[in-house]
Amino acid sequence: MIIVLKPDSTDEQIAHILEKVEEMGFRHDLSRGEKRTLIGVIGEEDALREAPLRAIPGVEDVVPVLKPYKLASREFQDFDSVFDLGYGVKVGGGHLMMIAGPCAIEGKDILHEIAVASKEAGANVLRGGAFKPRTSPYSFQGMGEEGLQILQEVGHELQMPVITEVMDPRQVELIDRYTDIFQIGARNMQNFNLLKEVGSTNRPVVLKRGMSATVIDLLMSAEYILAHGNKQVILCERGIRSFDSSTRNLLDLAAVPNVKGLTHLPIIVDPSHATGRPDLIPSMSLASIAAGADGVHIETHCNPEIAKSDGPQALLPTQYADVMKQMKQMAELLGKTIADPVAVGS
Numbered sequence: 467m468i469i470v471l472k473p474d475s476t477d478e479q480i481a482h483i484l485e486k487v488e489e490m491g492f493r494h495d496l497s498r499g500e501k502r503t504l505i506g507v508i509g510e511e512d513a514l515r516e517a518p519l520r521a522i523p524g525v526e527d528v529v530p531v532l533k534p535y536k537l538a539s540r541e542f543q544d545f546d547s548v549f550d551l552g553y554g555v556k557v558g559g560g561h562l563m564m565i566a567g568p569c570a571i572e573g574k575d576i577l578h579e580i581a582v583a584s585k586e587a588g589a590n591v592l593r594g595g596a597f598k599p600r601t602s603p604y605s606f607q608g609m610g611e612e613g614l615q616i617l618q619e620v621g622h623e624l625q626m627p628v629i630t631e632v633m634d635p636r637q638v639e640l641i642d643r644y645t646d647i648f649q650i651g652a653r654n655m656q657n658f659n660l661l662k663e664v665g666s667t668n669r670p671v672v673l674k675r676g677m678s679a680t681v682i683d684l685l686m687s688a689e690y691i692l693a694h695g696n697k698q699v700i701l702c703e704r705g706i707r708s709f710d711s712s713t714r715n716l717l718d719l720a721a722v723p724n725v726k727g728l729t730h731l732p733i734i735v736d737p738s739h740a741t742g743r744p745d746l747i748p749s750m751s752l753a754s755i756a757a758g759a760d761g762v763h764i765e766t767h768c769n770p771e772i773a774k775s776d777g778p779q780a781l782l783p784t785q786y787a788d789v790m791k792q793m794k795q796m797a798e799l800l801g802k803t804i805a806d807p808v809a810v811g812s
Contacts (some may be wrong), residue, residue: 467514470504482524489799506536522785539729548732556803562760562802569776570748578724579768592628596631628645650670651677653676655674655676656679675704700734700761701733702732704740717735717737734765735762738781744781751789751793
Protein backbone atom coordinates (compact mmCIF):
# COMPACT_ATOMS: atom_id res chain seq x y z
CA MET A 467 0.00 0.00 0.00
CA ILE A 468 1.01 3.62 -0.53
CA ILE A 469 -0.30 6.31 1.82
CA VAL A 470 -0.65 9.62 -0.01
CA LEU A 471 -0.39 12.50 2.46
CA LYS A 472 -2.26 15.76 2.24
CA PRO A 473 -0.13 18.64 0.88
CA ASP A 474 -0.42 20.50 4.19
CA SER A 475 0.42 17.54 6.43
CA THR A 476 2.60 18.59 9.35
CA ASP A 477 5.71 16.85 10.64
CA GLU A 478 3.74 15.91 13.76
CA GLN A 479 1.03 14.26 11.65
CA ILE A 480 3.62 12.36 9.60
CA ALA A 481 5.31 11.11 12.76
CA HIS A 482 1.90 10.02 14.11
CA ILE A 483 1.09 8.15 10.88
CA LEU A 484 4.41 6.29 11.00
CA GLU A 485 3.79 5.41 14.64
CA LYS A 486 0.31 4.06 13.88
CA VAL A 487 1.63 2.01 10.95
CA GLU A 488 4.19 0.42 13.26
CA GLU A 489 1.53 -0.26 15.89
CA MET A 490 -0.47 -2.14 13.23
CA GLY A 491 2.55 -4.39 12.70
CA PHE A 492 3.60 -3.03 9.30
CA ARG A 493 6.91 -1.65 8.06
CA HIS A 494 7.06 1.72 6.35
CA ASP A 495 9.21 3.81 4.04
CA LEU A 496 8.90 7.60 3.76
CA SER A 497 9.45 9.34 0.41
CA ARG A 498 9.37 13.13 0.17
CA GLY A 499 8.95 14.45 -3.37
CA GLU A 500 8.75 18.01 -4.63
CA LYS A 501 4.96 17.99 -4.66
CA ARG A 502 3.90 15.01 -2.61
CA THR A 503 4.95 13.00 0.42
CA LEU A 504 4.27 9.28 0.27
CA ILE A 505 4.59 6.47 2.78
CA GLY A 506 5.11 2.96 1.47
CA VAL A 507 3.51 0.43 3.84
CA ILE A 508 4.89 -3.09 3.70
CA GLY A 509 3.00 -6.04 5.07
CA GLU A 510 0.55 -8.83 4.30
CA GLU A 511 -1.85 -7.60 1.61
CA ASP A 512 -5.12 -8.76 3.21
CA ALA A 513 -4.23 -7.15 6.54
CA LEU A 514 -3.26 -3.94 4.76
CA ARG A 515 -6.60 -3.74 3.00
CA GLU A 516 -8.45 -4.05 6.29
CA ALA A 517 -6.33 -1.51 8.18
CA PRO A 518 -8.10 1.85 8.82
CA LEU A 519 -5.29 3.88 7.31
CA ARG A 520 -7.57 6.49 5.72
CA ALA A 521 -8.88 7.49 9.15
CA ILE A 522 -5.50 8.78 10.33
CA PRO A 523 -5.21 12.63 10.29
CA GLY A 524 -3.05 13.90 7.43
CA VAL A 525 -3.87 10.99 5.11
CA GLU A 526 -5.42 11.96 1.79
CA ASP A 527 -5.60 8.56 0.10
CA VAL A 528 -4.45 4.96 0.35
CA VAL A 529 -3.45 3.35 -2.94
CA PRO A 530 -2.87 -0.39 -3.35
CA VAL A 531 0.31 -1.39 -5.15
CA LEU A 532 -0.37 -4.31 -7.43
CA LYS A 533 3.25 -4.89 -8.40
CA PRO A 534 5.18 -7.24 -6.11
CA TYR A 535 8.16 -4.85 -6.09
CA LYS A 536 6.63 -2.06 -4.02
CA LEU A 537 9.52 0.23 -3.03
CA ALA A 538 11.17 -0.08 -6.43
CA SER A 539 8.00 0.76 -8.36
CA ARG A 540 7.11 3.96 -10.18
CA GLU A 541 3.88 4.01 -8.17
CA PHE A 542 5.90 4.50 -5.00
CA GLN A 543 8.20 7.11 -6.53
CA ASP A 544 7.48 8.66 -9.91
CA PHE A 545 10.73 10.64 -10.19
CA ASP A 546 14.16 9.16 -10.95
CA SER A 547 16.38 8.37 -7.98
CA VAL A 548 19.77 10.09 -7.95
CA PHE A 549 22.62 8.71 -5.82
CA ASP A 550 25.83 10.43 -4.75
CA LEU A 551 28.74 8.02 -5.21
CA GLY A 552 31.44 10.28 -3.80
CA TYR A 553 34.11 12.58 -5.24
CA GLY A 554 31.44 14.56 -7.10
CA VAL A 555 30.11 11.57 -9.06
CA LYS A 556 26.35 10.91 -9.23
CA VAL A 557 24.16 8.39 -11.01
CA GLY A 558 20.53 8.70 -12.12
CA GLY A 559 18.42 11.62 -13.27
CA GLY A 560 20.71 12.39 -16.20
CA HIS A 561 23.98 11.75 -14.33
CA LEU A 562 26.06 8.91 -15.80
CA MET A 563 28.47 6.66 -13.91
CA MET A 564 31.22 5.36 -16.19
CA ILE A 565 32.92 2.37 -14.60
CA ALA A 566 36.30 1.15 -15.85
CA GLY A 567 39.07 -1.06 -14.57
CA PRO A 568 40.32 -4.65 -14.58
CA CYS A 569 38.23 -7.69 -13.76
CA ALA A 570 40.65 -8.63 -10.97
CA ILE A 571 43.11 -6.63 -8.89
CA GLU A 572 46.58 -8.04 -9.64
CA GLY A 573 48.88 -5.58 -7.86
CA LYS A 574 49.12 -1.88 -7.02
CA ASP A 575 51.38 -0.79 -9.86
CA ILE A 576 49.27 -2.31 -12.63
CA LEU A 577 45.98 -1.17 -11.07
CA HIS A 578 47.35 2.36 -10.74
CA GLU A 579 48.44 2.34 -14.38
CA ILE A 580 45.01 1.14 -15.54
CA ALA A 581 43.21 3.61 -13.26
CA VAL A 582 45.20 6.63 -14.42
CA ALA A 583 44.60 5.79 -18.07
CA SER A 584 40.90 5.12 -17.48
CA LYS A 585 40.39 8.37 -15.58
CA GLU A 586 42.21 10.37 -18.23
CA ALA A 587 39.86 8.86 -20.80
CA GLY A 588 36.80 9.93 -18.80
CA ALA A 589 35.94 7.09 -16.40
CA ASN A 590 34.61 8.35 -13.08
CA VAL A 591 34.35 5.06 -11.11
CA LEU A 592 37.19 2.54 -10.68
CA ARG A 593 36.41 -1.17 -10.58
CA GLY A 594 38.50 -4.11 -9.48
CA GLY A 595 37.70 -7.53 -8.07
CA ALA A 596 39.32 -8.75 -4.85
CA PHE A 597 37.13 -11.85 -4.52
CA LYS A 598 36.39 -13.53 -7.84
CA PRO A 599 33.56 -15.99 -8.52
CA ARG A 600 35.08 -18.33 -11.09
CA THR A 601 33.56 -21.25 -12.94
CA SER A 602 36.62 -23.38 -12.20
CA PRO A 603 37.84 -23.78 -8.61
CA TYR A 604 41.39 -23.82 -10.00
CA SER A 605 41.17 -20.34 -11.57
CA PHE A 606 42.54 -17.21 -9.90
CA GLN A 607 40.21 -16.35 -7.00
CA GLY A 608 41.44 -12.83 -6.24
CA MET A 609 43.80 -11.18 -3.75
CA GLY A 610 41.27 -10.84 -0.93
CA GLU A 611 41.80 -8.11 1.66
CA GLU A 612 45.18 -7.15 0.21
CA GLY A 613 43.41 -6.41 -3.07
CA LEU A 614 40.79 -4.33 -1.27
CA GLN A 615 43.51 -2.27 0.37
CA ILE A 616 45.14 -1.66 -3.02
CA LEU A 617 41.83 -0.67 -4.59
CA GLN A 618 41.06 1.79 -1.80
CA GLU A 619 44.55 3.32 -1.94
CA VAL A 620 44.45 3.84 -5.70
CA GLY A 621 40.90 5.21 -5.60
CA HIS A 622 41.79 7.65 -2.84
CA GLU A 623 44.96 8.76 -4.61
CA LEU A 624 43.08 9.44 -7.85
CA GLN A 625 39.96 10.74 -6.06
CA MET A 626 37.70 8.17 -7.72
CA PRO A 627 34.90 6.17 -6.07
CA VAL A 628 35.68 2.45 -6.21
CA ILE A 629 33.44 -0.58 -6.74
CA THR A 630 34.16 -4.22 -5.99
CA GLU A 631 32.18 -7.43 -5.87
CA VAL A 632 30.86 -9.00 -2.69
CA MET A 633 30.06 -12.71 -2.94
CA ASP A 634 29.02 -13.77 0.55
CA PRO A 635 27.20 -12.20 3.52
CA ARG A 636 30.31 -12.91 5.61
CA GLN A 637 32.35 -10.59 3.36
CA VAL A 638 30.08 -7.55 3.67
CA GLU A 639 31.58 -6.12 6.85
CA LEU A 640 35.14 -6.48 5.52
CA ILE A 641 34.45 -5.05 2.07
CA ASP A 642 32.41 -2.20 3.57
CA ARG A 643 35.64 -0.88 5.12
CA TYR A 644 37.29 -0.43 1.75
CA THR A 645 34.75 0.17 -1.01
CA ASP A 646 32.47 3.05 -1.99
CA ILE A 647 30.05 0.83 -3.94
CA PHE A 648 29.14 -2.84 -3.57
CA GLN A 649 28.70 -4.95 -6.68
CA ILE A 650 26.53 -8.06 -6.58
CA GLY A 651 27.30 -10.26 -9.56
CA ALA A 652 24.91 -12.15 -11.80
CA ARG A 653 25.50 -15.43 -9.97
CA ASN A 654 24.42 -13.86 -6.69
CA MET A 655 21.42 -11.84 -7.87
CA GLN A 656 19.10 -14.18 -5.95
CA ASN A 657 21.39 -14.80 -2.99
CA PHE A 658 18.74 -13.40 -0.66
CA ASN A 659 20.88 -13.56 2.50
CA LEU A 660 23.50 -11.45 0.72
CA LEU A 661 20.85 -9.00 -0.51
CA LYS A 662 19.56 -8.57 3.04
CA GLU A 663 23.08 -8.02 4.36
CA VAL A 664 23.99 -5.25 1.90
CA GLY A 665 20.50 -3.88 2.51
CA SER A 666 21.54 -3.16 6.09
CA THR A 667 24.46 -0.95 4.94
CA ASN A 668 24.53 2.61 3.63
CA ARG A 669 26.64 1.80 0.57
CA PRO A 670 25.28 2.10 -2.98
CA VAL A 671 24.81 -1.34 -4.55
CA VAL A 672 25.17 -2.25 -8.22
CA LEU A 673 22.93 -5.27 -8.71
CA LYS A 674 23.63 -7.27 -11.86
CA ARG A 675 20.89 -9.17 -13.65
CA GLY A 676 21.21 -12.93 -13.40
CA MET A 677 22.06 -14.78 -16.56
CA SER A 678 18.63 -16.47 -16.63
CA ALA A 679 16.65 -13.81 -14.75
CA THR A 680 13.66 -11.86 -16.01
CA VAL A 681 13.37 -8.11 -15.51
CA ILE A 682 10.81 -8.74 -12.77
CA ASP A 683 13.24 -11.16 -11.07
CA LEU A 684 15.82 -8.37 -11.07
CA LEU A 685 13.39 -5.86 -9.56
CA MET A 686 12.32 -8.33 -6.89
CA SER A 687 15.96 -8.80 -5.89
CA ALA A 688 16.34 -5.03 -5.70
CA GLU A 689 13.26 -4.98 -3.47
CA TYR A 690 15.08 -7.16 -0.92
CA ILE A 691 17.80 -4.52 -0.58
CA LEU A 692 15.31 -1.64 -0.46
CA ALA A 693 13.09 -3.39 2.09
CA HIS A 694 16.05 -3.78 4.45
CA GLY A 695 16.75 -0.05 4.50
CA ASN A 696 19.28 0.60 1.74
CA LYS A 697 17.66 2.82 -0.91
CA GLN A 698 20.76 3.18 -3.13
CA VAL A 699 20.30 0.36 -5.63
CA ILE A 700 21.67 0.61 -9.17
CA LEU A 701 20.52 -2.08 -11.58
CA CYS A 702 22.83 -3.51 -14.23
CA GLU A 703 22.01 -5.27 -17.49
CA ARG A 704 24.95 -7.56 -18.31
CA GLY A 705 23.49 -10.00 -20.82
CA ILE A 706 21.43 -13.13 -20.43
CA ARG A 707 22.09 -16.70 -21.50
CA SER A 708 21.00 -17.67 -25.02
CA PHE A 709 21.55 -20.40 -27.58
CA ASP A 710 23.89 -18.24 -29.70
CA SER A 711 27.55 -19.06 -29.05
CA SER A 712 29.01 -16.22 -31.13
CA THR A 713 28.88 -13.88 -28.11
CA ARG A 714 29.39 -14.57 -24.43
CA ASN A 715 25.79 -13.64 -23.58
CA LEU A 716 22.82 -11.93 -25.22
CA LEU A 717 22.73 -8.20 -24.39
CA ASP A 718 19.09 -7.27 -23.73
CA LEU A 719 19.14 -3.54 -24.45
CA ALA A 720 15.34 -3.43 -24.47
CA ALA A 721 15.61 -4.05 -20.72
CA VAL A 722 16.88 -0.48 -20.25
CA PRO A 723 13.77 1.45 -21.37
CA ASN A 724 11.63 -1.39 -20.02
CA VAL A 725 13.14 -0.97 -16.55
CA LYS A 726 12.92 2.82 -16.82
CA GLY A 727 9.17 2.53 -17.18
CA LEU A 728 8.81 0.18 -14.21
CA THR A 729 11.14 1.64 -11.59
CA HIS A 730 12.74 4.87 -10.39
CA LEU A 731 16.08 3.11 -9.83
CA PRO A 732 19.02 3.85 -12.16
CA ILE A 733 20.12 1.16 -14.61
CA ILE A 734 23.56 0.79 -16.20
CA VAL A 735 24.84 -1.62 -18.87
CA ASP A 736 27.89 -3.90 -18.86
CA PRO A 737 28.72 -4.64 -22.52
CA SER A 738 31.99 -6.36 -21.57
CA HIS A 739 30.35 -9.35 -19.90
CA ALA A 740 27.37 -9.20 -22.23
CA THR A 741 29.36 -9.66 -25.41
CA GLY A 742 32.75 -10.95 -24.28
CA ARG A 743 34.18 -9.38 -27.43
CA PRO A 744 36.21 -6.14 -27.53
CA ASP A 745 35.14 -5.51 -31.14
CA LEU A 746 31.48 -5.31 -30.06
CA ILE A 747 31.92 -3.28 -26.89
CA PRO A 748 32.16 0.20 -28.52
CA SER A 749 28.94 -0.11 -30.52
CA MET A 750 27.05 -1.70 -27.63
CA SER A 751 28.29 1.04 -25.28
CA LEU A 752 26.91 3.74 -27.57
CA ALA A 753 23.68 1.81 -27.98
CA SER A 754 23.37 1.60 -24.19
CA ILE A 755 23.57 5.38 -23.82
CA ALA A 756 21.08 5.81 -26.66
CA ALA A 757 18.69 3.36 -24.97
CA GLY A 758 18.68 5.53 -21.84
CA ALA A 759 21.22 3.81 -19.60
CA ASP A 760 22.52 5.71 -16.57
CA GLY A 761 26.05 4.51 -17.16
CA VAL A 762 28.31 1.95 -18.80
CA HIS A 763 30.55 -0.61 -17.12
CA ILE A 764 33.61 -1.57 -19.23
CA GLU A 765 36.59 -3.73 -18.38
CA THR A 766 39.95 -2.14 -19.17
CA HIS A 767 43.50 -3.44 -18.87
CA CYS A 768 46.89 -2.14 -19.97
CA ASN A 769 48.05 -5.62 -20.97
CA PRO A 770 45.13 -8.05 -21.47
CA GLU A 771 47.58 -10.81 -22.45
CA ILE A 772 48.73 -11.14 -18.85
CA ALA A 773 45.39 -10.45 -17.15
CA LYS A 774 44.49 -13.12 -14.59
CA SER A 775 40.77 -12.84 -15.30
CA ASP A 776 38.72 -11.96 -18.42
CA GLY A 777 41.66 -10.51 -20.34
CA PRO A 778 40.21 -11.36 -23.78
CA GLN A 779 37.23 -9.03 -23.24
CA ALA A 780 39.15 -6.05 -21.78
CA LEU A 781 39.73 -2.88 -23.78
CA LEU A 782 43.16 -1.28 -24.00
CA PRO A 783 43.37 2.29 -22.63
CA THR A 784 43.53 3.73 -26.15
CA GLN A 785 40.43 1.77 -27.16
CA TYR A 786 38.61 2.89 -24.05
CA ALA A 787 39.55 6.51 -24.71
CA ASP A 788 38.08 6.26 -28.21
CA VAL A 789 34.75 4.84 -27.03
CA MET A 790 34.57 7.30 -24.12
CA LYS A 791 34.96 10.20 -26.54
CA GLN A 792 32.02 8.91 -28.54
CA MET A 793 29.92 8.23 -25.43
CA LYS A 794 30.51 11.78 -24.19
CA GLN A 795 29.25 13.10 -27.51
CA MET A 796 26.20 10.84 -27.28
CA ALA A 797 25.54 11.92 -23.69
CA GLU A 798 25.80 15.60 -24.62
CA LEU A 799 23.36 15.05 -27.48
CA LEU A 800 20.86 13.49 -25.04
CA GLY A 801 21.35 16.16 -22.38
CA LYS A 802 23.12 13.88 -19.90
CA THR A 803 26.16 14.55 -17.75
CA ILE A 804 29.34 12.53 -17.21
CA ALA A 805 30.92 14.10 -14.15
CA ASP A 806 34.69 14.06 -13.86
CA PRO A 807 35.86 12.88 -10.42
CA VAL A 808 37.43 15.51 -8.19
CA ALA A 809 40.80 16.49 -9.64
CA VAL A 810 43.82 15.03 -7.85
CA GLY A 811 45.07 17.45 -5.21
CA SER A 812 41.91 19.57 -5.15
